[in-house]
Amino acid sequence: KPPFLDKRLTMDPKDDPHRFRLIKTIDPQSREEYDKKTSKLNTYTFALGFAGFLIAQVDTEFYAENDFRNSPLTDTLRLVVTITTVLCEISLYNFYNLQFRIKVDRNILHPASRLWDDHATFGIYVAEAILIAVHMPPFIHWQFDLAQLDQVVTYDLALILSSWTAIRIYLFMRLVPYALDVFSPRFINVCGMCSVRPTVSLAIRIASKRYPLLAQGVLLSSATVIFGIAVRNAERLNIFDFKHIWNGFYICMITMFTIGYGELIPKTHLGRAILLCVAFVGYSVISVFVVS
Secondary structure, three states, rough: OOOOOOEEEEEEOOOOOOOEEEOOOOOHHHHHHHHHHHHHHHHHHHHHHHHHHHHHHHHHHHHHOOOOOOOOOHHHHHHHHHHHHHHHHHHHHHHHHHHHHHHHHOOOOOOOHHHHHOHHHHHHHHHHHHHHHOOOOOOOOEEEEEEEOEEEEEEEEHHHHHHHHHHHHHHHHHHHHOOOOOHHHHHHHHHHHHOOOOOOOHHHHHHHHHHHHHHHHHHHHHHHHHHHHHHHHHOOOOOOHHOOHHHHHHHHHOOOOOOOOOOOOOOHHHHHHHHHHHHHHHHHHHHHHHHH
């Protein structure tokens, strides 16, 4: 009997509630094929999402040089971002549909069920799809003023949505298991004997234990880029110091490390909310490092 045989029993709600069935294992050839498809889809999703993020930041710079007004160049760049977003959504759907088919092949789900019948997988897919879908579409320009703290600040929808695309950096975590060979047959066998599922979260925990300094550096760098872009775009219409991207990175770093010199101060409520998130992330990453 193979050591990775999952002996848990599951009930099919569409059948008699008193009937149970054994979860099956996937033969090595099929598992290797599934692993190759999963690896390709994760790579495509990350590449398309990251490409859309980079193009959105280039669009933001041309948009700022044009006094924060649309131009044919910015509209073209935003159209490219839209195309990459659609392709990324297709790749993401194919990935979760493949995970669903694996569960059907293992007899975890009924063969007649659909993706939305797997509530856990479908919920995660919807959340990721919404997270990736948000971007600045072409031919739209909207700025608005808000009175706060006895002053008027200006927000720009293009800058806010461009900042949101930076969250797509999290997609690189999909590649961590392949760097650590978590989905290899030998590792899967060991996980089966220990009743542990080889997942992305497991790979991240392994990386934090095996390479704590590298893992912390990657997490802090990713948080600095994401939040630095966000706070810069939230403040650049109101504070001249945030015209340069390095000031956004700088204020995030001194906030995460609880230094806070005070020479750069956010003026908008949005910028302050972002820096509160930065402080929370900094504490969390450093705490994980200490525990590891």
